[in-house]
Amino acid sequence: MSDEKASNSMWGGRFASGPDAIMEAINASIGFDRKLYAQDIRGSLAHAEMLAKQGIISAEDQRQIADGLKTILREIEDGKFAFSTRLEDIHMNVEARLAELIGPAAGRLHTARSRNDQVAVDFRLWVKEELQRTEAALLRLIAAFLDRAEEHAATVMPGFTHLQTAQPVTFGHHCMAYVEMFGRDLSRVRAAVERMDESPLGAAALAGTGFPIDRHMTAAALGFREPTRNSIDSVSDRDFALEFLSIAAICATHLSRLAEEIVIWSTPQFGFVRLSDAFSTGSSIMPQKKNPDAAELIRAKTGRVNGHLIGLLTVMKGLPLAYSKDMQEDKEAVFDAAETLDLMIAAMTGMVGDMTVNAAAMKRAAGSGYSTATDLADWLVREAGLPFREAHHVTGRAVALAEEKRCGLEKLSLEELQAINPAITVDVFSVLSVGNSVKSRTSYGGTAPGEVRRQIRYWRKRLTRGATKSKSR
Ligand code: ARG
Numbered sequence: 111m112s113d114e115k116a117s118n119s120m121w122g123g124r125f126a127s128g129p130d131a132i133m134e135a136i137n138a139s140i141g142f143d144r145k146l147y148a149q150d151i152r153g154s155l156a157h158a159e160m161l162a163k164q165g166i167i168s169a170e171d172q173r174q175i176a177d178g179l180k181t182i183l184r185e186i187e188d189g190k191f192a193f194s195t196r197l198e199d200i201h202m203n204v205e206a207r208l209a210e211l212i213g214p215a216a217g218r219l220h221t222a223r224s225r226n227d228q229v230a231v232d233f234r235l236w237v238k239e240e241l242q243r244t245e246a247a248l249l250r251l252i253a254a255f256l257d258r259a260e261e262h263a264a265t266v267m268p269g270f271t272h273l274q275t276a277q278p279v280t281f282g283h284h285c286m287a288y289v290e291m292f293g294r295d296l297s298r299v300r301a302a303v304e305r306m307d308e309s310p311l312g313a314a315a316l317a318g319t320g321f322p323i324d325r326h327m328t329a330a331a332l333g334f335r336e337p338t339r340n341s342i343d344s345v346s347d348r349d350f351a352l353e354f355l356s357i358a359a360i361c362a363t364h365l366s367r368l369a370e371e372i373v374i375w376s377t378p379q380f381g382f383v384r385l386s387d388a389f390s391t392g393s394s395i396m397p398q399k400k401n402p403d404a405a406e407l408i409r410a411k412t413g414r415v416n417g418h419l420i421g422l423l424t425v426m427k428g429l430p431l432a433y434s435k436d437m438q439e440d441k442e443a444v445f446d447a448a449e450t451l452d453l454m455i456a457a458m459t460g461m462v463g464d465m466t467v468n469a470a471a472m473k474r475a476a477g478s479g480y481s482t483a484t485d486l487a488d489w490l491v492r493e494a495g496l497p498f499r500e501a502h503h504v505t506g507r508a509v510a511l512a513e514e515k516r517c518g519l520e521k522l523s524l525e526e527l528q529a530i531n532p533a534i535t536v537d538v539f540s541v542l543s544v545g546n547s548v549k550s551r552t553s554y555g556g557t558a559p560g561e562v563r564r565q566i567r568y569w570r571k572r573l574t575r576g577a578t579k580s581k582s583r
Contacts, residue, residue: 120202128196138195139438145445146200147186149235151179153228153311154204156331158219166222166321171215178212179204199438200232201225222321223314226345226433230310233441235332237354240448241303244357247455248296249573252289254463259285259566264559266544267382267472268481275479278544279557281472286565288368293569295361296576302357306350309334313344316432346432348422351440355419358447359412365454366412369405372461376402381471386464389457404457411450418443476544480509480519485541485550494533504531518542 117125129137155176162172182204185191197203202225209216262281269279309329312319318341325337338344375382376390385402393399422443425436483505490501507530512519520542527534540546552558555565 118196118198118202120197120205134195137198137435139199139441140193140195140197140203142442142445143200143229143438144186144193144203145441146229146232146236147204148183149232149239150200150204150228151183152235152332153231153328154179154219156328157223157311159331160324160327161218161221161321163327164322164324166323167218171218174212174215175208175219178208178216181211182207199225199229201228222312222319222323224316224345226315227310227313227341229438230313230345230347231332233444234306234310234334234350237350237444238303238306240444241299241354241357243452244361244448244455245296245299245303247452247459248292248299248361251455251459251462252292252296252569252573254459255285255289255292256566256569258282258462258467259289259562262467262469263562263566264548265467265469265472266476266548268476268479269557275475275481277484277557278476278481278547280548280559280562281467281469282559282562282566283557286562286569288364289565289569291364292361293572295357295364298357298360300576302350302353305353307335308338309336310338310344310347312337313341316342316345342432346429346437348426348437348440351444352419352422352426354444355415355422355447358451359416359419362412362415362451362454365458366409368458369408372405372465373402373409376400376405376465380475381468382475383468384466385461386466389461389464404461408454408458411454415447415450415454418447473544477518480512482519482542482544482547483509485547486519486538489538489541490531490533493535493537494531496531496533 117123117128122128128134158167158172158175158179161167162169167175182191185207191203191207193203194206197206205216205219208219259282262285263283265281266278267281267284268275269277269284309325309332311328311332312323312325329335329337338347372383372385374380376385385400385405389402389404390400391403393401422440425439429436486508487498487501487505490496490504491498494501496504508519508522508527511526511530512522515522520539524534524536527538541550548557549559552561555561
């Protein structure tokens with residue numbers, strides 16, 4: 111091992127000399143796949159136990175292998191393991207150390223296995239565990255939103271389309287829109303875990319093996335629902351990584367839209383929310399400033415997460431079946447996206463829980479921009495029997511008049527309104543206030559406070575049901 115030019119002890123049988131230094135640099139993945147050490151050792155423990163039970167290796171060899179692997183796990187966790195680039199990846203680093211520790215029995219571990227199914231099972235285990243972390247993080251974020259929505263079920267704010275004032279909504283309703291979005295992310299996480307819950311271990315290089323292995327046993331030992339059905343697909347499939355990245359990209363995109371809203375809302379011009387000191391920074395030159403850096407960084411990191419998705423899709427798109435070394439490039443993308451997304455969700459959860467909502471500023475803004483014009487048109491249809499198109503036209507004239515007089519719709523006099531359409535009565539003023547406007551929107555999923563509270567109850571119930579379901583799994 112001290113001879114730098116010696117051929118690789120794992121596959122060097124037909125090689126006279128070792129790789130060029132540049133070859134080693136492009137080939138090695140130990141710099142990042144060491145993250146898979148726990149999954150790699152778990153996979154090997156399950157494999158060795160199965161080999162012994164099937165009589166493929168002796169019970170004594172299996173005992174030595176298991177002891178050795180457990181020692182290696184401790185060494186890595188204590189920071190005492192010497193990772194070697196010459197040994198390429200986590201799989202060969204562990205196996206070489208096993209040989210140092212237990213001698214020839216180590217060479218029996220790789221019976222009926224290849225690094226191709228080994229890396230596939232290790233990586234699936236890792237992604238599955240990461241998705242469970244994502245699930246927990248999303249649940250915390252949704253809980254933070256449900257609390258804010260409950261507090262502000264009746265807090266009126268302007269609703270926007272084209273970022274132009276459209277109609278009054280409640281802040282609770284707006285919060286619940288994000289609950290729907292993160293709720294879909296949550297269901298995507300759960301569905302992806304369900305789909306990837308199959309063990310590729312035992313597919314060997316690509317064709318399966320002639321040894322009498324028990325793939326159901328290793329699948330169960332590793333916590334998978336069942337083994338994969340096709341050995342070629344088992345070693346060439348990276349859908350689980352792509353699905354993780356697409357879930358991450360969609361979730362990051364949701365976070366980014368919210369981050370953008372927080373940036374807008376926290377400007378002095380809007381003043382809808384004030385971020386806590388814990389989630390903002392000051393300027394080194396302008397003492398008055400409080401910057402929404404966390405929101406800005408969440409918005410920016412979305413580019414990075416989305417980039418990883420496109421990166422891996424591009425790696426995979428031209429690969430013939432089954433395994434190609436290209437697939438080694440799957441890991442850095444997933445690891446970085448996972449770390450980034452975890453941080454983004456945590457920062458957003460903190461920000462949403464901490465921010466102060468300025469209900470007065472929201473209400474003031476809700477009343478500007480003729481936000482109740484649709485209410486006037488609806489009133490003309492309902493109470494005066496006008497066809498909606500005509501009501502739309504009448505309302506347009508009222509808005510033009512208010513604009514000319516630089517006042518709100520509710521400040522026009524009854525006489526002025528009747529001059530536009532004589533069917534208008536004093537009754538109309540009841541729908542021109544923003545509070546009455548939101549209260550009237552009682553359609554299923556609408557912005558009326560009662561309706562928002564119904565949505566909150568729905569999610570609270572659904573999330574407790576989901577929790578009992580995943581516990582019983
Ligand atoms: N380090 C490799 C990867 O991450 C492991 C599989 C290598 N297999 C092989 N036949 N070279 O993909």
